[in-house]
C-alpha cells in the first residue's frame with residue numbers, strides 16, 4: 001500500500017482532520033548513488049534524487065497533492081493553473097483522481113509534447129493562449145477570482161509546503177542532510193521549498209547540518225543571476241524558461257542563508273550534462289533537470305573540491321517528457337540494414 005506525502009509527513013504539513021489524505025503515489029522517490037559520474041569528477045558521494053519517479057514524472061506532484069487536498073477541504077470542485085507543462089500535467093492528474101474539474105491555461109508553442117499529452121489524457125480542459133507564461137498566469141488569476149475555482153499555481157503556498165518533503169526524504173535516506181544540494185531554478189519555488197524543509201528538520205534535530213544550496217538557471221533565462229527580469233526568456237530547458245520567478249526573494253534568501261550560489265549554465269552545458277547522466281548512469285532526465293548536474297560540473301571545472309563531501313543533485317523530471325529534445329541526440333549507431341545477422345554484425349563491428 002502506498003501512503004504518499006500527506007500521510008507520511010502530515011505532522012509537518014498543513015493537514016487537519018478535514019484534510020483528505022489523497023495520494024497517487026507521490027514522494028518516496030529514489031536517492032540513487034552515482035555509479036560513474038561521481039568518480040569521473042572526483043565526488044565520491046554523489047547522489048541523484050529521482051523526482052522523475054513521481055506519478056506524473058516530476059516533483060510537481062508533491063506540492064500539487066497538498067494544494068488539491070486543501071482545495072477539496074475548502075469545498076472547491078474546480079481547480080485551475082497556468083503552466084508551461086509539468087504543473088499542468090500534475091494538476092490534471094490530481095484533478096482526475098479527485099473528480100475535480102481542471103482548467104489549464106497554457107502558453108501556445110511553449111509546452112513540451114509529453115506534458116501536453118498527459119494533460120489531454122487526464123481529461124483536463126485546456127485553453128491555449130497566444131501569449132507568454134506571465135500572460136497565462138494573469139488570465140488564470142482573474143478567472144479564479146471571478147469564479148469559484150482554486151488556483152493551484154506556485155503562488156499557492158500549499159505547493160511549497162508539499163515540495164519541502166523532498167528535503168525530508170533526503171535526510172531520512174542519508175541519516176543527515178548532505179553537504180551540498182544542486183538544483184535547477186525556474187520559478188524558484190523548489191529551491192525555496194528545499195531550504196524550508198532542510199531548516200525544519202534541522203530545527204527539530206533530525207539533521208545536524210544545513211546544506212549549501214546551489215541553484216542553476218539557464219543562461220538565456222537567468223533573471224535572478226542578472227538581478228532583473230528577462231522579457232523574452234530562451235532556453236532548450238522549457239521547465240526553467242521563466243523570466244520573472246514567483247519565488248524570487250525567497251530563493252535569494254535560501255541562497256544567502258545557505259552560503260550557496262544561484263548561477264547560470266548555457267544550453268550546451270545543460271545538454272551535455274543531460275547526455276552524460278543518461279549514458280553514464282542510466283538516468284534519463286528532463287533537460288531542465290540536467291541544469292543541476294551542469295552546475296556541479298562547472299563548479300568542479302572551476303576548482304571546487306567535493307571529494308570529501310556528500311552531494312545531491314535533484315533531477316526534477318523524467319526525460320520522456322520532452323521527446324523532441326531527446327530525438328536531437330545523435331545516435332551512437334543506428335541505421336537500416338538487411339534483416340539478416342551478417343549485415344547487422346558487419347555494421348556493428350564497424351562502429
Ligand SMILES: *Cc1c(COP(=O)(O)O)cnc(C)c1O
Nearest residue numbers: 086186187188189190239316317
Ligand atoms: C518546475 C520545474 C523546474 C523548476 O522548478 P521551480 O520550482 O519553478 O524553480 C525544474 N525542472 C522541472 C522538470 C520542473 O518541472
